Amino acid sequence: MPTVLIPTPLRKLTNELEEVSAAGATVGELLDNLDRAFPGLKDRVCDEAGNVRRFVNIFINGEDIRFLEEKATPVKDTDEISIVPAIAGG
Amino acid sequence: MDKPSPFFSNLKCRECGRLYPKQAIHVCDFDFGPLEAVYDYDAIRPVLTRAAIESRPHTMWRYRELLPIDGEPTVGTQVGFTPLVKADRLARALGIRELYVKNDTVNYPTLSFKDRVVSVALSRARELGFKVVACASTGNLANSVAANAASAGLKSYVLIPADLEQGKVLGSLVYGTNVIGIHGAYDQVNRLCSEIAGKYGWGFVNVNLRPYYAEGSKSMGYEICEQLGWRIPQHTVIPMASGSLLTKIHKAYGEFARLGLVENSPFAVYGAQATGCAPIAHAMKRGTDIVKPVPNPKTIAKSLAIGTPADGYYAIHAMKQTGGSAEDVTDDEVVAGIRLLAECEGIFAETAGGVTVSCAKKLIDAGKIPRDGSAVLCITGHGLKTQEAIAGKCGELRLIKPSLREFEEHVYAKDTAAA
Numbered sequence: 001m002p003t004v005l006i007p008t009p010l011r012k013l014t015n016e017l018e019e020v021s022a023a024g025a026t027v028g029e030l031l032d033n034l035d036r037a038f039p040g041l042k043d044r045v046c047d048e049a050g051n052v053r054r055f056v057n058i059f060i061n062g063e064d065i066r067f068l069e070e071k072a073t074p075v076k077d078t079d080e081i082s083i084v085p086a087i088a089g090g
Numbered sequence: 091m092d093k094p095s096p097f098f099s100n101l102k103c104r105e106c107g108r109l110y111p112k113q114a115i116h117v118c119d120f121d122f123g124p125l126e127a128v129y130d131y132d133a134i135r136p137v138l139t140r141a142a143i144e145s146r147p148h149t150m151w152r153y154r155e156l157l158p159i160d161g162e163p164t165v166g167t168q169v170g171f172t173p174l175v176k177a178d179r180l181a182r183a184l185g186i187r188e189l190y191v192k193n194d195t196v197n198y199p200t201l202s203f204k205d206r207v208v209s210v211a212l213s214r215a216r217e218l219g220f221k222v223v224a225c226a227s228t229g230n231l232a233n234s235v236a237a238n239a240a241s242a243g244l245k246s247y248v249l250i251p252a253d254l255e256q257g258k259v260l261g262s263l264v265y266g267t268n269v270i271g272i273h274g275a276y277d278q279v280n281r282l283c284s285e286i287a288g289k290y291g292w293g294f295v296n297v298n299l300r301p302y303y304a305e306g307s308k309s310m311g312y313e314i315c316e317q318l319g320w321r322i323p324q325h326t327v328i329p330m331a332s333g334s335l336l337t338k339i340h341k342a343y344g345e346f347a348r349l350g351l352v353e354n355s356p357f358a359v360y361g362a363q364a365t366g367c368a369p370i371a372h373a374m375k376r377g378t379d380i381v382k383p384v385p386n387p388k389t390i391a392k393s394l395a396i397g398t399p400a401d402g403y404y405a406i407h408a409m410k411q412t413g414g415s416a417e418d419v420t421d422d423e424v425v426a427g428i429r430l431l432a433e434c435e436g437i438f439a440e441t442a443g444g445v446t447v448s449c450a451k452k453l454i455d456a457g458k459i460p461r462d463g464s465a466v467l468c469i470t471g472h473g474l475k476t477q478e479a480i481a482g483k484c485g486e487l488r489l490i491k492p493s494l495r496e497f498e499e500h501v502y503a504k505d506t507a508a509a
Contacts, residue, residue, distance in 0.1 A: 053122055088283065088296060
């Protein structure tokens, strides 16, 4: 299963785990499955309309999904997914 | 631990308003919105008067009640209060009535505005007990973290894109810091830093210490107001990388008005970017606040090459709210801007300064900044750091033998004939 790196603000939901595994053929499916394992997680990453929040970036092997197919971006078992707060740098 | 500041109480999410303690955290647990320092302006008003400020040393810390640390500053105590230059020759060249240059090319100690933010971030890092400090940088910040950490006796790591200018790499290495070059663009450096900050508990000035760091930029705005004779400038042109400096200068003007230190006069802020990485300017021109990231920035203005600007959204709102606008310029225009500033005012700015000057020219030519107005250009870093950008593009060295005849033949005769 793909590995997902969990940022500090979400670790209260993952029992402080920094890294979890989740199944899913796309980023969207993976987020749904993550939410089943760690209830509430999807609400934090996505807004009411289900879109990734303005201040959240999701990367697959370092590539921002905004440059790929957003939540429809396909995910492979060997991929590393990072959820990273967008407010940093500059 | 220092006694808590009576003026700075909490961090607060800019999106949902949830309050947080003054720790090394930078985003809201709930919606990932940015956390910002909250001040008690009613407590500050009677203390921070014009007379009080004028009685203090000429550094950015003369406005310390408006900066988010608990005790006395311990790092970068000499930073700031750089010259505000009345730029009459540049004003004539750009065709505007009155023009000032806020000259942070001579900021202490590392010749860029980043010393302001680092001074606050590292003073706060010490208060919070960090032993290792770090940053993700396009160069200037790396220089400043390295120098200020060295003087404070803190261990530091600076992470930069691998392709930065030599001056900026050497300008970090010399302080004995750990310089890590990342094969990738700034945004990839930034992502890595977010992950490192979460894992090792280091004090990353622009990640987990960002709420403190970012506030340091306000001091540039305070100084501009004070140096103009306690007034807010009508028009301010500001280079944008993350967009943070623009939002903080906007905030600084508002705070000074709120505290009664200046008249609450109308003002506009304008953002400047390089065309090869202009996500904020392009969104502004499209009339939207949705900032489309630039995956592969391509510009000589490397210090501004942030493809995913953290404060882009807020910068757009600050420009819109004040009636300002954004502009972007090509690499050739960047070089022309550097030369114009140097030739008119004797100020050698890095590429970001060229961006600001040339964007100001476009804004004035387009009538967005009126010719009968008064403007301030924020020049944020020194040209000696980005020499590659102008090498071969500003005249040539003329070589002669140590002979009066050669001087007369090759220099004097030619120059008098040309004149």
